[in-house]
Amino acid sequence: MTIQEYWAFVNWDDDPATNVSINFFGKLEELLQFANIPPAVNQVELNPAWQQQKLREYCAKKGIIITAYSPLGGQLNFIPNTVLTSDVLKEIADAKEKSVAQISLRWILEQGEGVVVKSFKKERLVQNLEIFNWELAEEERAKISSIPQKKALSTEPILAPGSLTSVNFADIDIVET
Numbered sequence: 625m626t627i628q629e630y631w632a633f634v635n636w637d638d639d640p641a642t643n644v645s646i647n648f649f650g651k652l653e654e655l656l657q658f659a660n661i662p663p664a665v666n667q668v669e670l671n672p673a674w675q676q677q678k679l680r681e682y683c684a685k686k687g688i689i690i691t692a693y694s695p696l697g698g699q700l701n702f703i704p705n706t707v708l709t710s711d712v713l714k715e716i717a718d719a720k721e722k723s724v725a726q727i728s729l730r731w732i733l734e735q736g737e738g739v740v741v742k743s744f745k746k747e748r749l750v751q752n753l754e755i756f757n758w759e760l761a762e763e764e765r766a767k768i769s770s771i772p773q774k775k776a777l778s779t780e781p782i783l784a785p786g787s788l789t790s791v792n793f794a795d796i797d798i799v800e801t
């Protein structure tokens with residue numbers, strides 16, 4: 625299926641009120657060249673260790689909302705979690721008497737992006753909501769900006785190579801530098 629066929633399929637009723645969200649969409653620029661109904665939301669991996677500055681600026685310009693998945697670095701146990709083990713985030717968390725998870729979620733919120741965070745533990749669910757009545761200081765935001773960047777999830781081994789939603793970095797048209 626081509627991108628054109630896929631987009632025609634998801635917008636089958638051609639109703640401009642329909643808000644389609646996308647994720648893992650590597651060909652965003654290409655999609656926007658022909659999509660008469662552009663995507664409303666782009667759900668991507670986003671956290672202090674994969675900040676996606678370039679993609680976020682691009683989506684903001686195009687009026688596409690970003691939603692962060694794996695905001696705490698994801699839950700794959702075969703790769704190291706670069707968010708929850710970050711020394712930079714730990715130092716900020718300790719100074720503010722917050723958890724590393726809260727620092728990460730608050731940072732995403734302050735970027736103006738949406739978040740989907742997952743926990744099976746009730747106390748963590750509560751903790752993850754307690755991010756609204758405080759803020760990061762300018763120097764804390766600056767420290768977070770300097771965290772080395774590493775994408776946690778590449779779907780190439782998970783989804784069929786060559787399929788529309790598989791991520792091969794060579795195929796992505798908005799590549800972080």
Ligand SMILES: NC(=O)c1ccc[n+]([C@@H]2O[C@H](COP(=O)([O-])OP(=O)(O)OC[C@H]3O[C@@H](n4cnc5c(N)ncnc54)[C@H](OP(=O)(O)O)[C@@H]3O)[C@@H](O)[C@H]2O)c1
Binds near residue numbers: 726
């Ligand atoms: N659109 C996509 O392609 C895509 C891809 C990946 C994920 N997602 C979705 O994004 C959502 C979140 O992402 P994710 O599941 O990859 O990982 P995540 O939200 O980054 O969470 C990673 C792990 O952190 C733990 N955790 C949660 N709150 C915590 C806290 N306060 N302190 C310490 N640890 C905490 C959770 O374990 P416990 O359960 O043990 O607390 C969880 O397994 C999920 O709903 C997932 O389905 C979407």
